[in-house]
Amino acid sequence: MTSSPAAPGTRLASRLGFSDRVFLGTAGRRVARAIEEGLDLVEAGLADELKFADPVVDAAARYLYEAGGKRIRPVLTVLTAQLGEGTTPAVIDIAKALELTHLGSLYHDDVMDGADKRRGVPAAHEVWGNNVAILTGDILFSRASQLMSRYGDRAMRLQADTFERLVMGQLHETIGAQPGDDPIEFYLQVLADKTGSLIAAATQGGVIFSKAPSEYEEPLRVYGEKVGVAFQLLDDVIDLSSDPDRTGKVPGTDLRAGVPTMPSLLLTQGETADAALAARIDDGVARIADGADPAVLDGALAELRDHRATQATLELARTWTADAIAALAPLPKGTVREALTRFAENLADRSS
Numbered sequence: 001m002t003s004s005p006a007a008p009g010t011r012l013a014s015r016l017g018f019s020d021r022v023f024l025g026t027a028g029r030r031v032a033r034a035i036e037e038g039l040d041l042v043e044a045g046l047a048d049e050l051k052f053a054d055p056v057v058d059a060a061a062r063y064l065y066e067a068g069g070k071r072i073r074p075v076l077t078v079l080t081a082q083l084g085e086g087t088t089p090a091v092i093d094i095a096k097a098l099e100l101t102h103l104g105s106l107y108h109d110d111v112m113d114g115a116d117k118r119r120g121v122p123a124a125h126e127v128w129g130n131n132v133a134i135l136t137g138d139i140l141f142s143r144a145s146q147l148m149s150r151y152g153d154r155a156m157r158l159q160a161d162t163f164e165r166l167v168m169g170q171l172h173e174t175i176g177a178q179p180g181d182d183p184i185e186f187y188l189q190v191l192a193d194k195t196g197s198l199i200a201a202a203t204q205g206g207v208i209f210s211k212a213p214s215e216y217e218e219p220l221r222v223y224g225e226k227v228g229v230a231f232q233l234l235d236d237v238i239d240l241s242s243d244p245d246r247t248g249k250v251p252g253t254d255l256r257a258g259v260p261t262m263p264s265l266l267l268t269q270g271e272t273a274d275a276a277l278a279a280r281i282d283d284g285v286a287r288i289a290d291g292a293d294p295a296v297l298d299g300a301l302a303e304l305r306d307h308r309a310t311q312a313t314l315e316l317a318r319t320w321t322a323d324a325i326a327a328l329a330p331l332p333k334g335t336v337r338e339a340l341t342r343f344a345e346n347l348a349d350r351s352s
Contacts, residue, residue: 038091057139077206094155101141101198102198104144108137113259162198165193166197169194172193197228219331223327231347240301240310251301263304325345
């Protein structure tokens with residue numbers, strides 16, 4: 001007995017984290033079918049772009065791609081393209097380029113953060129070493145630029161501006177807030193640069209390269225950036241999860257590596273301040289840096305997981321989500337706007 005094919009929109013809704021009722025009706029099913037066909041083209045294209053003659057490069061470049069991922073950035077590019085001419089060859093290439101940029105950034109981030117795992121598998125630098133992991137990320141950035149170069153100055157500007165923000169976000173995260181910086185605002189800007197900029201490029205790219213009305217570009221840029229910040233704030237909550245099978249990472253990976261997260265920053269702020277817990281975390285981070293077992297932070301991180309600072313982080317993420325949805329007001333009512341709204345609304349489910 002063979003199973004029936006999934007209804008148009010079921011697979012797409014699953015990727016975005018909501019039920020497929022958004023894609024009911026003739027128009028909704030048509031949009032869903034166009035998006036899913038486009039995503040199949042993106043997936044096949046990525047597999048081709050990640051083939052290299054050199055066996056080491058070939059294995060390393062495909063490593064995180066084959067480890068999985070929901071391809072949220074291509075989904076958003078192809079989804080917003082339905083506001084214009086739909087899934088054109090240009091839209092497919094832009095979606096591939098932005099996903100390659102995202103993949104390349106993961107190789108670099110894991111080296112800089114000293115992450116042990118990514119997507120449930122050992123981080124690339126744990127397999128091939130730091131140098132190969134960094135150079136693999138560089139190769140993926142190069143492939144992304146090659147794709148973008150097919151579409152002229154506008155595409156290259158989108159890529160260059162986004163890449164600059166990715167690097168600036170990582171740089172600022174590395175050097176930390178400086179005297180006179182508000183630590184919370186500084187951190188939010190890091191998230192906007194490191195995560196929001198690439199999601200914003202995805203939502204913008206679908207509009208620009210499907211030749212959708214230009215008045216949709218800025219609202220979707222704002223939407224993408226705010227969704228990206230909300231997404232990362234929720235990752236800060238998930239980073240404290242005690243279930244590594246769900247997160248694909250060791251609990252508290254960022255904090256153990258000395259990378260601040262919003263819950264830890266809020267331990268020094270206002271109503272969520274807890275100087276004693278903040279001091280225990282700082283002491284544990286320093287001891288890990290001196291070679292202690294990372295487990296020295298287990299108790300403090302378990303306490304932080306249930307702390308009001310983590311709840312405040314979740315509430316802040318919901319505020320950014322609401323602002324992202326509000327930015328969609330200029331878009332026409334219909335399947336695309338509703339799907340973007342549902343995607344933002346369901347972000348919070350990642351932390352529950």
